[in-house]
Structure formats: C-alpha cells, structure tokens
Amino acid sequence: MENDGSLSFWLKVSIRDNHCISPDIFSVKVAAPDVAKSAKSGQFIMVYLDKGELLLPRPISIHDINDNEIEIIYQVVGKGTLVLSQMQSGQEIKILAPLGNGFTIPANAKKAAIVGGGIGTPPLYHLAKTLASLSIATDVYLGFRSAPILAEKFRALKNGEVHIATEDGSHGHRGFVTDIFEPQNYEQIFACGPEPMLHAVSALAARAAIPCQVSMEQRMACGIGTCVGCVIRVGEQYARVCCEGPVFDAKEVFL
Amino acid sequence: MVNIAGITLKSPIVTASGTFGSGQEYAKFNDLSRLGAITVKGVSHEPWQGNPPPRIAETHGGILNAVGLQNPGAKAFIKNDLPFLRTIAEKGVKVIVNLCGRTVEDYVAVARDFEGVDGIHFFELNISCPNVKAGGMAMGTDPKAAEEVTRAVKKVASVPLIVKLSPNVTDITAIAKAAEAGGADALCLINTLLGMKIDIHKKKPVLGNKIGGLSGPAIKPVAVRMVYQVSKVTSLPIIGTGGASTWEDAIEFIMAGATAVSVGTANFTNPKATTEMLDGIIDYMQRENIKNLDEIKGIIV
Numbered sequence: 001m002e003n004d005g006s007l008s009f010w011l012k013v014s015i016r017d018n019h020c021i022s023p024d025i026f027s028v029k030v031a032a033p034d035v036a037k038s039a040k041s042g043q044f045i046m047v048y049l050d051k052g053e054l055l056l057p058r059p060i061s062i063h064d065i066n067d068n069e070i071e072i073i074y075q076v077v078g079k080g081t082l083v084l085s086q087m088q089s090g091q092e093i094k095i096l097a098p099l100g101n102g103f104t105i106p107a108n109a110k111k112a113a114i115v116g117g118g119i120g121t122p123p124l125y126h127l128a129k130t131l132a133s134l135s136i137a138t139d140v141y142l143g144f145r146s147a148p149i150l151a152e153k154f155r156a157l158k159n160g161e162v163h164i165a166t167e168d169g170s171h172g173h174r175g176f177v178t179d180i181f182e183p184q185n186y187e188q189i190f191a192c193g194p195e196p197m198l199h200a201v202s203a204l205a206a207r208a209a210i211p212c213q214v215s216m217e218q219r220m221a222c223g224i225g226t227c228v229g230c231v232i233r234v235g236e237q238y239a240r241v242c243c244e245g246p247v248f249d250a251k252e253v254f255l
Numbered sequence: 256m257v258n259i260a261g262i263t264l265k266s267p268i269v270t271a272s273g274t275f276g277s278g279q280e281y282a283k284f285n286d287l288s289r290l291g292a293i294t295v296k297g298v299s300h301e302p303w304q305g306n307p308p309p310r311i312a313e314t315h316g317g318i319l320n321a322v323g324l325q326n327p328g329a330k331a332f333i334k335n336d337l338p339f340l341r342t343i344a345e346k347g348v349k350v351i352v353n354l355c356g357r358t359v360e361d362y363v364a365v366a367r368d369f370e371g372v373d374g375i376h377f378f379e380l381n382i383s384c385p386n387v388k389a390g391g392m393a394m395g396t397d398p399k400a401a402e403e404v405t406r407a408v409k410k411v412a413s414v415p416l417i418v419k420l421s422p423n424v425t426d427i428t429a430i431a432k433a434a435e436a437g438g439a440d441a442l443c444l445i446n447t448l449l450g451m452k453i454d455i456h457k458k459k460p461v462l463g464n465k466i467g468g469l470s471g472p473a474i475k476p477v478a479v480r481m482v483y484q485v486s487k488v489t490s491l492p493i494i495g496t497g498g499a500s501t502w503e504d505a506i507e508f509i510m511a512g513a514t515a516v517s518v519g520t521a522n523f524t525n526p527k528a529t530t531e532m533l534d535g536i537i538d539y540m541q542r543e544n545i546k547n548l549d550e551i552k553g554i555i556v
Binding site: 010048052053054055056057080096218219220221222224225226227228229230231232233237238 | 273274275276280281283284296304305307308309310311312313315316317318320322325461471472473520522523524525526527
C-alpha cells in the first residue's frame with residue numbers, strides 16, 4: 001500500500017539513548033508513543049538535524065518498536081549521521097514518522113526467510129519479531145564484511161535458525177550470505193542490504209519461484225512524495241522509495 | 256495582502272513549484288488557507304518520466320536536484336490534483352500552475368489543456384528548468400526565444416502569465432525585459448543554479464544526470480541580487496525565490512523588490528516553513544508598524 005505520509009506525525013521527540021553498538025554503528029531510541037502505536041515493520045522515519053548547512057532530514061529505517069518508543073540503528077557515513085551520533089540522551093530532535101509502506105506479511109504463511117546484509121540488517125529486526133508473534137517460523141541469514149551485528153538479538157527470538165556469513169571468515173561462513181541461502185524451503189522471503197546482495201537474493205528467489213520483498217534506499221529530500229527525488233526504477237517506470245516503497249516486489253526491481 | 260497582475264494574494268508567501276506537490280502533502284503541517292498561492296509541480300502536455308536516479312544530492316547549505324520534471328501530464332493533473340486544490344482555492348488561496356515543455360508547441364499545448372478548467376489563477380511558464388535538455392532552460396537563456404515562447408503562451412493563456420526566470424545567464428535583466436515584451440504579467444525568479452557534485456570515493460558524479468540545479472540558502476544572495484536588478488528594469492510584479500527559509504529572508508526579498516516570496520527547499524528542511532515565515536512577517540510588521548508591505552517593497556535603491 002502506498003503511504004503519502006497522511007498517517008505520519010511531525011514531532012519533537014526526546015532522545016532516550018544513543019550509543020555505539022559496533023564501530024560506526026549507533027542505536028538511538030526516541031520517545032514517540034503515537035508513532036510507536038501506528039508504525040509497522042519496514043517503515044522509516046525522517047530525522048531533522050537542525051544543523052545549519054545540513055538541510056535535509058535523514059531517512060532511517062525503524063529497527064524496533066516498543067510501548068512508547070521507537071529505535072533506529074544507523075551507520076555514520078557522512079556529516080549528518082556524525083551529528084546525529086554526537087547527540088546525547090535528553091536532547092530533542094524533530095522527526096517525521098512513520099513513513100513508507102513497510103513489509104507485507106502474507107496471510108497463512110508458515111515459513112519465511114529473512115536475508116540481511118550489513119547495515120541492511122537492523123530494519124529487519126522488528127519484522128522478525130512480528131513474524132515470531134504470528135508463529136511464522138523464520139530462518140534468518142545475515143551477511144557482514146567482518147563482525148556481525150544484532151545476531152544474538154535475532155537468535156533470542158527463538159523462531160528459527162540464524163545463519164551468519166562474513167567476507168573475512170571471522171564469523172560463520174566465509175563469503176557472501178547468498179552462498180548459504182537456499183530459498184526453496186520458504187513461502188516468503190524478506191531482504192534488506194546492499195544492492196548487489198539484494199540482486200543476488202532476488203535472482204535466487206525468482207529461480208525457486210518464491211515471492212521476495214526487498215527494502216530499498218535512495219537519496220531523499222521530502223520523505224512524503226512531493227519532490228519525486230528518491231525514485232528507483234521499478235518495472236518500466238520510476239517509483240518513489242518514500243511512498244511506493246521502501247519495500248518493493250523483488251521481481252519488479254531486479255528482474 | 257499583495258497584488259499580482261490584478262489578483263489579490265491574501266499573504267506574500269507562495270510555495271515554489273516542485274517542492275510542495277499539489278499542497279495536500281503539506282496540509283497536515285500548515286493551515287494552507289493562510290498562503291498567498293500554491294505553485295504546483297511542473298505539468299507538461301504529455302506525461303514525463305524524468306531523469307535517472309540518484310536525483311538528489313545535499314551540498315553545503317544547498318541541495319542539488321535533477322528530477323527532470325517527472326509528472327503524469329496535464330490530463331492526470333486535472334483529474335487527480337486539481338480537485339484538492341479547488342478546495343484550497345475556495346478558501347481564497349490562489350493556484351499557480353507551472354507549465355513545462357521542450358518546444359514552443361509543447362508549452363502552448365499544455366496551456367491549452369487548461370482551457371475551460373476552473374480553479375486555477377495563474378500560469379507559471381517554466382523556461383528555466385536546468386534538468387530538461389531541449390526547451391526548459393534553453394528558452395530561458397536566450398532573450399529572443401524567451402520573448403517568443405512568452406508571446407505564444409500568452410495568446411492562449413486563460414489566466415495571467417508569470418514567467419519563471421533562470422539565473423544561468425550573463426544578464427538576467429535582458430531575459431526579464433524579453434518576457435515583459437512578450438506579454439508576461441509577472442515574473443518569478445530565480446530558478447536553480449546549475450551545479451555538480453562528485454563522489455570522490457566512487458570517482459563519479461553523485462547525480463544520475465551528472466549536473467543538476469542548486470537550491471537552498473546557498474543561492475539566496477544570488478537570488479536577492481537578481482530580484483534587485485530585475486526590479487529596476489521592469490514594472491512587472493516579481494515573485495522572489497531562491498533559498499528563502501526564514502521570515503528575515505522573505506523581508507530581504509521584498510526590500511530587494513519582490514511583491515511575494517516563494518518558498519521551496521525550506522519545505523524539506525522544515526515542513527512548517529511557509530506558515531512559520533508568515534508568522535514572522537506579521538510580527539515584524541507589527542513591531543515596525545508597517546501596515547502594508549508596499550511600504551518596504553523595493554526600498555533598496
């Protein structure tokens with residue numbers, strides 16, 4: 001379903017916790033009861049930095065939703081995320097949330113797979129939690145360059161196996177996550193990660209004729225569909241990641 | 256209240272084309288009925304697909320975009336977007352339809368698409384978009400072409416015609432005079448400045464189109480300068496635009512010679528920018544005992 005932001009909130013929220021979980025990767029929790037109530041797996045928020053020359057809000061996926069707060073996990077990749085990483089508990093930031101369509105969980109599914117790569121892993125956690133609550137057995141496949149993140153958190157859901165691949169072989173399989181992922185055992189695949197990984201997962205899913213949803217990213221300005229800046233090619237046309245996405249049918253994006 | 260080509264705008268704050276959709280998306284952040292006018296995203300006769308992504312890049316105090324005027328065409332706009340705009344128009348907000356094309360015939364065709372269509376108050380002739388290869392900015396950088404396309408559209412226009420000028424010229428006053436000679440009822444300036452950003456790690460331009468249009472606070476001094484220069488050579492009302500994000504910016508544009516101020520990129524930085532700027536202007540007028548913005552319009556000699 002398309003989301004034009006009409007169900008989203010523009011809020012000043014208080015940072016509850018902002019800490020480093022791995023080199024350059026931070027988790028931040030913000031108090032936002034209305035957002036927590038309405039947000040679903042796979043949606044994202046816009047974080048406004050209020051920082052002079054950095055004009056644009058940063059789109060960041062929702063990692064987890066609890067009672068009155070939402071948690072986002074982001075990697076410091078530039079000036080904006082650096083500013084965000086230096087913010088302290090108690091400081092206020094403005095957000096626009098929730099945004100985007102989120103994942104669609106098929107009715108009556110019994111077994112699903114989640115495939116994550118690098119910083120594409122955090123947006124899949126709330127989905128994994130939701131699938132567990134729906135008793136949909138879910139195996140999780142995560143790939144990283146080196147040290148994994150969040151693997152224990154996924155394991156703690158006890159809703160299926162968690163497989164790890166690292167490019168340097170420091171944890172789990174040495175190589176890519178797509179080396180160890182076999183799609184034919186599942187009824188639905190969900191994936192988020194770098195584009196080459198999503199492409200490979202989409203190809204595997206298509207070969208096994210298993211439906212696959214991919215969460216995409218793009219440079220974004222408004223977050224609510226007006227600027228038509230954040231498009232990606234979907235089938236024969238351009239689609240806005242902020243409204244028609246960020247979750248798309250893998251076939252339409254990659255094949 | 257300000258007046259543009261005989262039409263009263265209830266406030267001097269206008270939204271800039273391509274940054275406010277057709278208004279609906281921003282209705283939950285702002286009381287749209289307080290705006291002077293809403294300029295809708297560029298509309299062409301046929302649907303346009305736009306440029307390949309990435310289309311957005313942030314720079315120091317600015318944003319580069321290379322959207323390329325992706326739009327579903329006039330027919331779809333009239334069917335899907337205009338009904339909401341009419342509800343805003345009923346509250347006294349004026350609707351400015353931004354027209355785009357690649358040839359004079361394209362511009363005439365899209366203006367004709369609105370013949371007999373109610374709920375619109377102005378056309379804004381976009382001869383200044385840097386992201387369209389043929390037409391677009393090419394027509395806005397040559398005085399003869401600018402005059403010709405203005406005249407052709409004016410002939411078929413059912414509403415007053417605003418011409419939006421490009422800053423990517425040696426002498427913007429020459430284009431302004433050409434638009435006036437062609438029959439423009441008002442001018443809007445400036446559109447974006449051509450710019451580029453290179454990702455030094457990937458050794459590639461950030462934008463899919465390589466080059467894009469720079470907007471935001473970074474370009475405001477250029478915009479204020481051009482509004483000032485143009486206001487000295489034409490009697491047409493001017494909608495000043497280019498990086499205006501605060502009420503102080505709006506006053507600056509008005510002092511430079513603008514009748515109204517159009518807000519673009521600031522909507523992305525702060526979804527409430529338009530109405531917050533309006534609040535600031537009202538406070539300022541009260542503090543300074545200004546009854547009418549004409550008292551400070553173009554006071555810089």
